[in-house]
Amino acid sequence: MKEVKLTWLGHSCFEILYEKKVIIDPFITDNPAATVAALDLEPDIIAVTHGHRDHLGDTVDIALRTGCRVVCIHELSQYLKSKGVLTEGMNIGGTIDIGGFSITMTDARHSSSIDESGHAFDGGKAAGFVVRAGNVSIYHAGDTGLFRDMELIGELYHPDVAIVPIGGRYTMDARDAAHAVGMLRPKTAIPMHYNTYKKIEQDPHIFASCVKTASNADVRVMDVNESIIFQT
Ligand code: NI
Ligand code: MN
Numbered sequence: 001m002k003e004v005k006l007t008w009l010g011h012s013c014f015e016i017l018y019e020k021k022v023i024i025d026p027f028i029t030d031n032p033a034a035t036v037a038a039l040d041l042e043p044d045i046i047a048v049t050h051g052h053r054d055h056l057g058d059t060v061d062i063a064l065r066t067g068c069r070v071v072c073i074h075e076l077s078q079y080l081k082s083k084g085v086l087t088e089g090m091n092i093g094g095t096i097d098i099g100g101f102s103i104t105m106t107d108a109r110h111s112s113s114i115d116e117s118g119h120a121f122d123g124g125k126a127a128g129f130v131v132r133a134g135n136v137s138i139y140h141a142g143d144t145g146l147f148r149d150m151e152l153i154g155e156l157y158h159p160d161v162a163i164v165p166i167g168g169r170y171t172m173d174a175r176d177a178a179h180a181v182g183m184l185r186p187k188t189a190i191p192m193h194y195n196t197y198k199k200i201e202q203d204p205h206i207f208a209s210c211v212k213t214a215s216n217a218d219v220r221v222m223d224v225n226e227s228i229i230f231q232t
Contacts, residue, residue: 004136006161007227010034011196012055014140014163018133018232020044020099024140027057033196033224038062044099047131048072049142050112051079051123054196060085071096071103075124079114092127102132106153108144110171130157134232139184141165143193146176151183160230162186162217165193166207167200174202178210181217188228189217 005017010033012025023043028034031054038058046068049055056076063070063085070080070087077089090096095104105127112123128142130153139159141150153159162184165171171193172180181189189211194202208219220228 002134002232004133004230004232005227008222010224012192016131025049025055026059026062027054029058043068046070047129050126051076051114073124073127075122079121104130108142109147110143136160136230136232143171146172146180150180154184159186161188163190163192166191167194167202169199174207175210178214181211182214186217189219
């Protein structure tokens with residue numbers, strides 16, 4: 001029996017280890033919630049939901065050091081290519097099979113830009129991902145407001161795990177995120193994108209109690225660097 005290991009590195013950064021390792025949104029340096037060092041990360045694949053600094057994070061440095069491939073939306077892939085990064089550009093609704101994972105890019109209700117030395121580069125659209133490893137399906141919503149088509153994501157991809165932002169202000173808050181879980185109908189729901197900064201302070205236990213009324217998903221409020229193992 002094989003297992004899938006999901007680890008939270010803080011904010012929206014998650015590592016998924018199966019045969020190979022995917023890191024989603026590697027924002028480590030300058031991330032007040034992260035305790036690992038970007039230099040210690042050895043992913044085979046990076047998946048980036050959108051261009052904002054708290055998601056794109058250390059992508060360029062890690063990709064140039066390790067030679068890993070970066071899965072992201074077309075516009076962001078053009079920017080990363082200009083930095084010498086190996087990219088796998090895609091777009092919303094598409095799926096890529098890479099390193100034993102199947103990664104589908106989903107919609108997200110959010111903006112995207114890449115801010116660098118006074119210039120804002122076009123980040124394309126913000127997205128989320130469904131990552132399948134063996135028969136385990138993990139939905140990482142990225143940064144998003146609540147949208148009705150999450151129901152469709154639930155119907156099409158049957159996520160075992162839904163990782164949703166709960167911090168409010170830039171994304172859904174705890175109550176909206178619980179509503180999202182109701183539409184996605186995962187077995188396990190995990191909150192992210194909260195308490196990293198004062199502006200996104202949120203009590204994850206409010207999320208947990210709201211989920212109870214919206215779904216029978218098991219809420220796992222993770223500690224940074226904590227892992228959950230799924231059997232596949
Ligand atoms: Ni954002
Ligand atoms: Mn964000």
